[in-house]
Amino acid sequence: MKVARGSELLTRKLLFVHGKGGVGKTLFARSLAELLAESGKRTLLVLMDDSSMAAGEQIRVSAHLEIANVEPISSFDEYARLKIGNATLVKIFLQNKFMNYAVQAAPGIKEILFLGKLWYELKNFDHVVVDLPASGHAITLFQTFKNWSELFKGSLIGGDTQKIRVTLESTSDTGHFILALPEEMPLIEALDLRTSLEALFPTGLDSHLVLNQKLPALGAASGTTDEGKPFSETANEHFEKKSSRETERLLSWKDEPRTTIPYLFGETTEELRKSFKKTIGAEWGIA
Amino acid sequence: MGDCVSQNFQAAITNKKILIQCGTGGVGKTTLSAALALNLAAQGKKVLVITMDPSRRLKTSLGLTGDASRPIKLDLSTLSESVPGELWAMIPNSESSYRHLVESLTDRTESREKLLKNKILRSFASDYSGANEYLALNELYRIRQSNLFDVIVLDTPPAKNTLTFLQGPRLLARFFEEKFIKLLLLPTHSIFSFGAKKVFGILENLTGAGFVHELFEFGAAIATIQDSFLKRLRSIHELLKSSEVGFCLVTTPNDSSIHEIDSFLSELRVQDFKLTALLLNRSLSHLKFNEHSDAFADRYVRRIQAREEGMKSRLHSRGQGLVLDSFPELNRDVTGLEDLRHVSRFFE
Numbered sequence: 216m217k218v219a220r221g222s223e224l225l226t227r228k229l230l231f232v233h234g235k236g237g238v239g240k241t242l243f244a245r246s247l248a249e250l251l252a253e254s255g256k257r258t259l260l261v262l263m264d265d266s267s268m269a270a271g272e273q274i275r276v277s278a279h280l281e282i283a284n285v286e287p288i289s290s291f292d293e294y295a296r297l298k299i300g301n302a303t304l305v306k307i308f309l310q311n312k313f314m315n316y317a318v319q320a321a322p323g324i325k326e327i328l329f330l331g332k333l334w335y336e337l338k339n340f341d342h343v344v345v346d347l348p349a350s351g352h353a354i355t356l357f358q359t360f361k362n363w364s365e366l367f368k369g370s371l372i373g374g375d376t377q378k379i380r381v382t383l384e385s386t387s388d389t390g391h392f393i394l395a396l397p398e399e400m401p402l403i404e405a406l407d408l409r410t411s412l413e414a415l416f417p418t419g420l421d422s423h424l425v426l427n428q429k430l431p432a433l434g435a436a437s438g439t440t441d442e443g444k445p446f447s448e449t450a451n452e453h454f455e456k457k458s459s460r461e462t463e464r465l466l467s468w469k470d471e472p473r474t475t476i477p478y479l480f481g482e483t484t485e486e487l488r489k490s491f492k493k494t495i496g497a498e499w500g501i502a
Numbered sequence: 503m504g505d506c507v508s509q510n511f512q513a514a515i516t517n518k519k520i521l522i523q524c525g526t527g528g529v530g531k532t533t534l535s536a537a538l539a540l541n542l543a544a545q546g547k548k549v550l551v552i553t554m555d556p557s558r559r560l561k562t563s564l565g566l567t568g569d570a571s572r573p574i575k576l577d578l579s580t581l582s583e584s585v586p587g588e589l590w591a592m593i594p595n596s597e598s599s600y601r602h603l604v605e606s607l608t609d610r611t612e613s614r615e616k617l618l619k620n621k622i623l624r625s626f627a628s629d630y631s632g633a634n635e636y637l638a639l640n641e642l643y644r645i646r647q648s649n650l651f652d653v654i655v656l657d658t659p660p661a662k663n664t665l666t667f668l669q670g671p672r673l674l675a676r677f678f679e680e681k682f683i684k685l686l687l688l689p690t691h692s693i694f695s696f697g698a699k700k701v702f703g704i705l706e707n708l709t710g711a712g713f714v715h716e717l718f719e720f721g722a723a724i725a726t727i728q729d730s731f732l733k734r735l736r737s738i739h740e741l742l743k744s745s746e747v748g749f750c751l752v753t754t755p756n757d758s759s760i761h762e763i764d765s766f767l768s769e770l771r772v773q774d775f776k777l778t779a780l781l782l783n784r785s786l787s788h789l790k791f792n793e794h795s796d797a798f799a800d801r802y803v804r805r806i807q808a809r810e811e812g813m814k815s816r817l818h819s820r821g822q823g824l825v826l827d828s829f830p831e832l833n834r835d836v837t838g839l840e841d842l843r844h845v846s847r848f849f850e
Contacts, residue, residue: 236527237756295708304704323625324709349527351555359625363713366621370710399835400557401528431798445832445844450791454799456833480801 216386217409218423221474222499224390225251227421229333229343229382233408234394235401236349239427239476242484243394244346246491250501252280256341261285261333263348283336290328298371323363326356327376334379337388354408357383357415384418391422397429397461397475402468424473426465431477433458474498510825511849514778518748520646520741521778522656524667524766525752530783532556533836533845534752534829535657536564536591540839541846543578543587547652550590550645554638554659563838566591571598573645581839590651592641599637600627602644606734607727617727622720634659635667636735643738668769739773748778755785755809760816779825780817785810788830 218224232244241262248260260282262268268282271289275281292309299305333343347353364380367373382388391412395405405424413420433455447453476494481487495501515521523535532553539551550573561567564576570593578585604617617623627633635658642656658667706714724731741747751766763780770777787810791803810828817824829848836842 238528298708299704304700323713362625366712366716367710368712370706370713371708373710399559403558433799445834445841446788446830447833448788448790450786450789450799450803451797453786453789453831453833454802460834478798478802480805 216419216421217472218390218421219472220499221392221423221425221495222501224392224421224423225342225499225501227386227388227390228337228341229345229389231345231347231353231389231391232394233347233353233391233412234349235404238394238396238401240394241346242488242491243392243425243427243495244344246488246495247392248280248282248342248344249277249488250492250496251342251344252277254501255279257339258342258344259283259336259340261336261343261345263329263346281340283332285329285332287325287328290332291324294328294331323359323366324372326359327363327367327372327379329356330360330379330383331375334375334382337382354411354415357412361415384416386419386421389421391420392425393422394425394427397426397465399464402464424471426473426475428478429465429475430454430458430461432462511779511827514825515748517746518653518778519746520642520654520656520748522642522658522667522742522747522749523752523781524658524749526762529752529754530829531752532560532657533842534781534783535655536560537829537842537845538849539589539591539653539655540585540842541849542653542655543589544583544585544843544846546586548588548590548650549653549655550592550651551655551657552592552594552638552641552645553657554594554634555657556593559835559837561593563836563842564591566593571595573650576839578839581843583843587652592645594638594641596627596634596637599641600624603627603637603640604727606640606644607730610726613723613726616719616723620720620723621716623723639738639742640734643734643741646741668766668773668775743774743776745776747776749775750779750781751777752781752783754783755806755813760813763817777824779827782810782813782826782828784831785828786831787828 224230230247232240232247234240234243245260248258252258257279258281260280262282262284264270264286265284268274268284270284270286271293273281273283295309296305333345336343347356360376360379364373364376367376393405393409395401409422409424412422433451447456474495476491476498479487479490479494481490521538523531523538525531532555535551535553536556539549542549556564556566566574566576570591573590573592576589576591578589601618604614608614608617627637638656638659642654645651645654702714749770751763753763767777786803786806789803789807791800791807793800793804795801814826817826827848829845832841832845834841836845
């Protein structure tokens with residue numbers, strides 16, 4: 216279901232952030248996590264295989280905010296230790312080369328472990344915000360989880376998988392933010408993504424569209440934006456055309472509920488994040 | 503218009519039969535790949551562009567609305583300026599790519615059946631990062647062997663970072679080389695070490711008999727093709743190392759971080775691949791703006807131009823004679839062949 220206001224999704228504990236590469240997912244996820252933490256909610260921001268952190272690392276960055284870099288092998292270690300119990304057995308199991316490869320390669324296990332980790336942390340935090348990889352991979356994540364959970368029935372992973380499924384399918388527990396740029400291709404892909412997600416969760420899925428990097432209105436919307444020379448000579452000309460095209464495009468999307476974030480200037484990531492937080496904070500009424 | 507070192511680019515690609523476009527998602531790789539292919543066709547060549555993830559609009563403007571898993575010749579007659587060569591396009595899907603791979607790895611029908619049906623392998627082929635890239639490369643290799651085209655332009659699958667395409671196949675190879683595959687092939691009643699028996703017992707407890715069964719099926723299925731798979735991987739690697747292949751990194755002023763570019767360059771070196779050029783897409787250095795104005799357009803362009811300058815000077819200071827070609831951003835979406843032709847001129 217399309218949620219009318221982004222703030223409505225903030226009642227959910229588990230928040231997924233979707234989008235293609237370059238739309239500002241990471242900035243949005245981090246900003247949202249910081250805002251929630253600053254409003255007093257214990258928040259965990261989850262990254263998947265992030266190169267700037269060590270594998271499996273989880274750090275506290277402020278009073279109410281932790282960041283976890285979830286990675287398959289260390290997740291598997293953690294999980295195995297939790298489930299096997301017997302220290303000797305755990306050692307034999309984890310040191311076995313085969314196991315290492317099975318975890319890295321076997322489809323299903325990685326995805327289940329990732330989603331399992333999220334689900335597991337829900338009891339420790341008020342919110343778990345997940346910065347997902349680019350859209351195609353996110354769909355694969357949920358698809359693979361669905362495909363393989365059948366196969367794991369009757370096992371320890373199978374039992375846990377069921378519990379994870381219940382949470383994912385509960386619209387009061389889980390929400391999805393879909394980020395897009397106001398350009399044609401990203402918008403259509405965002406809609407496609409939502410359609411795919413809704414197909415994966417036929418019992419219901421709550422999502423909200425976030426449009427990022429919208430240009431200020433610089434030119435009147437005209438119907439002839441696709442003709443004429445493709446390259447402009449001045450900055451003004453270039454942006455007037457871009458902006459009027461954008462305005463026209465968004466007019467045709469007027470029935471689509473969304474939160475719009477303007478193009479923000481920021482020389483550093485911190486500056487940008489500050490602007491971002493100010494904007495979303497104001498839009499959604501988060502302290 | 504723009505700040506180009508195009509002459510160097512054409513010189514750099516003179517003897518190339520394969521051009522591989524790498525870069526993260528959202529930089530315009532697909533459009534640029536199609537434009538590059540069109541540029542080469544305009545020089546009279548017979549060119550194939552292999553693209554993994556084209557937008558609907560691009561597909562429509564190229565006339566590729568149906569199944570394009572086999573190369574399709576594009577109709578260039580609508581262009582205002584006639585093009586002497588030929589432009590073909592192909593959009594592999596993982597289903598057909600996987601089938602082609604299986605066909606190339608074994609002649610035996612029974613083995614092919616097993617491979618095509620195996621759950622783990624099929625999931626591998628569509629989900630596992632490394633597999634997507636490997637399948638694309640296998641398609642490239644196949645078509646190169648057929649010798650049907652003068653040049654092939656490969657638009658790589660969109661990825662989180664630029665290294666995914668280069669590293670994926672290597673990781674896959676490691677997986678296939680490991681002795682654990684042999685472990686999977688030992689019949690369960692054979693002499694297993696105590697440790698190994700225990701390990702499988704634990705795995706079964708954790709994942710269920712169903713999954714462990716699939717794992718053994720997987721082992722049996724790939725036993726037949728392990729050798730030919732590795733041989734194939736080596737051949738592909740040799741091809742990529744050869745001087746007829748060039749790699750281009752596509753980036754934008756917004757997206758480019760010198761760190762990413764450096765990582766990309768060092769990964770190329772590690773694998774002995776040749777860098778042809780850095781393609782800076784969505785450049786705004788062709789735009790005139792007011793230095794003293796704080797209006798949005800001026801501010802934006804000033805910022806982007808500064809980033810571009812910074813990037814260029816840092817690259818030049820690396821003293822490797824890197825070829826950098828800039829492509830100005832269109833003031834609209836690419837709406838058809840004519841627009842692609844506009845972009846393709848910047849390769850000249």
